[in-house]
Amino acid sequence: MNIILFSHDELKLPTLTVEDYRARHIIKIIKAQPGDILTTGEINGPKGTSRILHIGPNSVTFADITHTCISSRPQVDLVMALPRPIMLKRVLAQVATFGIDHLFLINSNRVEKSFFSSSKLHPEKMHSRLIAGLEQAGATALPTVSIHKRFRPFIEDELPEHMADYIHCGLAHPGAIAQLQDIIPLGSRNRGSSAKTLLIIGPEGGWVEYEVEKFTECGAKPFSMGERILRVDSVVPALLSQLALLRSM
Amino acid sequence: MNIILFSHDELKLPTLTVEDYRARHIIKIIKAQPGDILTTGEINGPKGTSRILHIGPNSVTFADITHTCISSRPQVDLVMALPRPIMLKRVLAQVATFGIDHLFLINSNRVEKSFFSSSKLHPEKMHSRLIAGLEQAGATALPTVSIHKRFRPFIEDELPEHMADYIHCGLAHPGAIAQLQDIIPLGSRNRGSSAKTLLIIGPEGGWVEYEVEKFTECGAKPFSMGERILRVDSVVPALLSQLALLRSM
Structure with missing residues (x-):
């Protein structure tokens, strides 16, 4: 997983908690720690980075979600x-x-x-x-x-x-x-x-x-x-x- | 399977019987009949065609095995x-x-x-x-x-x-x-x-x-x-x- 993707609906609040396969990947594969900055993006939207605020047993909470980079499609x-x-x-x-x-x-x-x-x-x-x-x-x-x-x-x-x-x-x-x-x-x-x-x-x-x-x-x-x-x-x-x-x- | 491959050792006689996955593929997938000509080749050798002489319950016998086409490799x-x-x-x-x-x-x-x-x-x-x-x-x-x-x-x-x-x-x-x-x-x-x-x-x-x-x-x-x-x-x-x-x- 080279980007953590969020849906438009998930991005309505300044912090965001995921509890599904994304949380498991971040905890078990990436082995990220609070404070780490990950590449994130909005599905059908821009991408950028987010900071991990908190890691629970099965959840990851992000803050400082900054998606400003719009990538081009090959048409x-x-x-x-x-x-x-x-x-x-x-x-x-x-x-x-x-x-x-x-x-x-x-x-x-x-x-x-x-x-x-x-x-x-x-x-x-x-x-x-x-x-x-x-x-x-x-x-x-x-x-x-x-x-x-x-x-x-x-x-x-x-x-x-x-x-x-x-x-x-x-x-x-x-x-x-x-x-x-x-x-x-x-x-x-x-x-x-x-x-x-x-x-x-x-x-x-x-x-x-x-x-x-x-x-x-x-x-x-x-x-x-x-x-x-x-x-x-x-x-x-x-x-x-x-x-x-x-x-x- | 776009070619039936034979090993060098299998090609010592004028007819050749296969009884493994190749026979199953020819019978069940290609649904070939005696007389049909299939694309065949020798592993690490030339390719060409062979004629099906006989089809048994789990075996296929080839004759007229003609491998003359040497294909180039992309190096x-x-x-x-x-x-x-x-x-x-x-x-x-x-x-x-x-x-x-x-x-x-x-x-x-x-x-x-x-x-x-x-x-x-x-x-x-x-x-x-x-x-x-x-x-x-x-x-x-x-x-x-x-x-x-x-x-x-x-x-x-x-x-x-x-x-x-x-x-x-x-x-x-x-x-x-x-x-x-x-x-x-x-x-x-x-x-x-x-x-x-x-x-x-x-x-x-x-x-x-x-x-x-x-x-x-x-x-x-x-x-x-x-x-x-x-x-x-x-x-x-x-x-x-x-x-x-x-x-x-």
Whole structure:
């Protein structure tokens, strides 16, 4: 945990006491003492530091809560074919760690129907995985996650409404000739802070041809990530870090 | 499983019968039938295809085993502070998926001693994780893994002996001013196929200052991966895919 996160509601008083997993982490893992200054932040708000006023057997009380640092987001949205539940759990944390704005979890021909009834999709469970990803990154901006159980309404009605927000849109697709650097111009981060990128990641086994056609009709450009086939929990960090690199060059 | 892997010893006869997890995967997941052609390969050898001759209740027999395609490796070695056992399990598969040649698992001030007695370090367990990574990638080249329980002998005696093999050597270190693209020249993949890169990844909490000094004395150049703190199982795909991108540009 590289930041202790508070909700907006918790931050209404000048001191704040936590008694949940955060208190346990501070006491047992960080082994903090009264007077210590920790990195803290407000979920979907600024971050900064707080001073530990008091440590009880199962509680930690903070004072001097000073959150003034607003960190930027990388301005990326992600469309992803709903992965297997165990992968979803990891991917949700990664998505928050990398600062994705909006994650669209969608259906696809090669997504098993049972995945949509997984308990991992319960809003509280997803929330706790996203928070874990923020705590890892030391970040505060919580991604929005939406679930789209039918491919056609998503691709024909919902996605087209969002497309105007994106300056670049890439579809990861094995066998495509282009690579990511053919789609994302170097240094694009510096031109217009409102320019967002959309990346689209398929299911195990890939998109079917019809799905690729539908995405390209929407304006997505297929690109390949190379010969080696990556698991989705490697695709997410691989793609987002390549995007960050291209934009920063 | 994107490739069925055979050992050199299994490939001595014109037909080959498997009865282990590979047979179960082919029968239950791939649901293959006699006559089907599957992607197969020899561990540390070439890959190609094989035809299914016969499927028994728990066995699959192959014929027409044709392995002629030799795939290239990205020519990267990795030094990594030994991660927590659960992370090690994932990282071993990733290291094979991304085609690392040699993984050095080393001690560091912030590595817990108990990690070195983890059952995950047993050679057979590591082997099966590496194989899983190859099966994911559709690759055949098995990484070498060596374990170095003492930091000083590694950094003072062992690493210097290897340094002549590397044209570039980067140390991932939060707070460094350089980024990966300052260390790895664009398109370096095309200049001399024997030129290897060494990347060095620290423990949770990072290297201590003494360790950074020792690595830089060996010729490693510190670089930062950005503000967000990644978990080691995100660092590996992030770094290796950034490296691949830089070399291919």
